[in-house]
Amino acid sequence: MATSPYAVHEHHEFVAASREALNSTNLQTALNRLGETLAAGNRTAFEKLPGSALLRDKARAIKDHTLAHLDQYIEELERAVIARGGQVHFAADATDAQQIVVSIARQAGVKRIVKSKSMVTEEIHLNHHLEQQGFEVTETDFGEYIIQLAGERPSHLVAPVVHKTVEEVAEVMNRRLNSNTPADAKALAGLARNKLRAKFFESEMGITGGNFLVAETGTVVMITNEGNGRLTTAVPPIHVALVGIEKLIPKLSDLPIFLKVLARAATGQKMSIYTSIMTGPRRPGEADGPKEFHLVLLDNGRTKILGSPMRESLFCIRCGACLNACPVYRKIGGHAYGGIYSGPIGAVLTPLFDGLKENYHQPHASSLCGACQAACPVKIQIPELLVRNRAAMHDNHHVHWAEERIYHLWSGWMRSPRWYGWLTWSASRVLSKLARSGWMKRLPGPLAGWTASRDFPTPAAKRFRDLWRDGLADES
Numbered sequence: 459m460a461t462s463p464y465a466v467h468e469h470h471e472f473v474a475a476s477r478e479a480l481n482s483t484n485l486q487t488a489l490n491r492l493g494e495t496l497a498a499g500n501r502t503a504f505e506k507l508p509g510s511a512l513l514r515d516k517a518r519a520i521k522d523h524t525l526a527h528l529d530q531y532i533e534e535l536e537r538a539v540i541a542r543g544g545q546v547h548f549a550a551d552a553t554d555a556q557q558i559v560v561s562i563a564r565q566a567g568v569k570r571i572v573k574s575k576s577m578v579t580e581e582i583h584l585n586h587h588l589e590q591q592g593f594e595v596t597e598t599d600f601g602e603y604i605i606q607l608a609g610e611r612p613s614h615l616v617a618p619v620v621h622k623t624v625e626e627v628a629e630v631m632n633r634r635l636n637s638n639t640p641a642d643a644k645a646l647a648g649l650a651r652n653k654l655r656a657k658f659f660e661s662e663m664g665i666t667g668g669n670f671l672v673a674e675t676g677t678v679v680m681i682t683n684e685g686n687g688r689l690t691t692a693v694p695p696i697h698v699a700l701v702g703i704e705k706l707i708p709k710l711s712d713l714p715i716f717l718k719v720l721a722r723a724a725t726g727q728k729m730s731i732y733t734s735i736m737t738g739p740r741r742p743g744e745a746d747g748p749k750e751f752h753l754v755l756l757d758n759g760r761t762k763i764l765g766s767p768m769r770e771s772l773f774c775i776r777c778g779a780c781l782n783a784c785p786v787y788r789k790i791g792g793h794a795y796g797g798i799y800s801g802p803i804g805a806v807l808t809p810l811f812d813g814l815k816e817n818y819h820q821p822h823a824s825s826l827c828g829a830c831q832a833a834c835p836v837k838i839q840i841p842e843l844l845v846r847n848r849a850a851m852h853d854n855h856h857v858h859w860a861e862e863r864i865y866h867l868w869s870g871w872m873r874s875p876r877w878y879g880w881l882t883w884s885a886s887r888v889l890s891k892l893a894r895s896g897w898m899k900r901l902p903g904p905l906a907g908w909t910a911s912r913d914f915p916t917p918a919a920k921r922f923r924d925l926w927r928d929g930l931a932d933e934s
């Protein structure tokens with residue numbers, strides 16, 4: 459197994475990690491809870507929302523429009539941020555973004571940094587880099603704080619510690635914080651609160667992500683369910699918001715549409731508890747807020763995706779609904795995928811960000827059942843994108859030669875009516891001999907993997923083409 463918390467899994471590591479996940483009783487308990495809470499909440503919340511299909515269409519259309527005019531909206535955003543006293547930095551990749559943040563911190567003599575939850579900072583491994591450069595970094599979202607104490611990475615877009623039971627959380631916190639707190643969620647949250655409160659007041663810089671960037675006003679919108687995001691941005695004298703360029707929306711009047719769909723998709727709430735709408739640094743007469751505001755706009759491969767058939771993946775608002783709906787994610791959890799982004803959208807994004815070859819397993823970890831697309835608040839056609847990733851891997855010869863050969867033969871057979879007819883005829887004859895009561899317990903050779911955990915139905919005695927032919931014969 460890979461040892462770095464940020465390592466990408468090789469294919470065999472993915473298989474091993476998935477097996478391990480399937481055999482972990484604690485993880486299976488935690489993942490079952492996910493289906494009963496977040497996935498069920500999403501379904502009910504959208505059912506109760508009048509015109510929800512229309513809202514999702516509108517959200518999708520806004521994303522589509524913004525990406526089609528992204529250059530103009532980025533310029534508009536930059537002008538608006540500067541006009542309100544903020545500074546804008548452009549980061550082409552992860553290294554650029556890391557260096558920008560370090561340079562802002564060094565210039566201001568920063569030593570301690572607090573962070574609110576942000577997937578984009580995970581994407582560029584910012585904490586790791588800042589710590590290497592000698593800064594003290596503290597995650598202040600409760601889940602992220604636990605993850606940081608455990609030395610792990612998040613396993614879910616919105617519920618980073620969903621893979622741990624309360625007993626496991628208590629073990630990590632007690633060990634790392636030298637405490638003896640019982641395995642009770644409220645008591646553990648109290649312990650975190652006591653430790654974290656001082657950090658907000660000691661730190662000289664707060665780092666956040668951003669759920670949306672409003673081009674018209676230069677506003678960063680941050681949505682959380684804990685008050686930590688507000689303390690991170692209001693107490694330290696410097697606020698750095700690190701945001702992917704795909705998070706732009708044109709106008710403030712577009713925001714309510716996203717607020718409605720994001721909260722419902724993520725947690726089943728009508729509204730998240732905190733919606734922070736921040737425009738520039740503190741102004742004269744204001745009681746709190748940072749003296750300096752920096753917006754770091756991250757590309758890191760996004761413009762490349764923008765001009766590709768995978769463009770639609772940039773519509774993602776990181777709600778996590780596709781993870782909660784996915785039958786694969788719900789059995790193996792987020793860590794087995796091996797990337798920062800997991801689940802169906804992770805299987806689309808990670809190969810695009812980190813390389814197709816290195817992430818061969820990701821788009822294949824899907825049954826293409828479509829549950830992800832049905833749950834997605836912006837209707838991203840995730841199964842289609844997964845198939846495109848698979849095709850790109852195939853086109854670039856990133857698949858094993860034997861697999862390539864088998865599919866080559868298969869596609870030839872499928873295109874030849876004669877071969878197809880012979881194959882289905884043979885399969886129905888051979889396989890029906892192996893069946894008992896309509897089911898096969900064990901398939902032969904390399905197909906045995908399929909029946910290792912489920913039975914295989916016997917092919918029908920009469921194929922569709924035979925029924926069709928007989929039907930035609932009867933009619934004539």
Ligand code: SF4
Binds near residue numbers: 776778833837
């Ligand atoms: S792909 Fe859709 S469902 Fe999945 S995280 Fe993104 S917005 Fe949410």
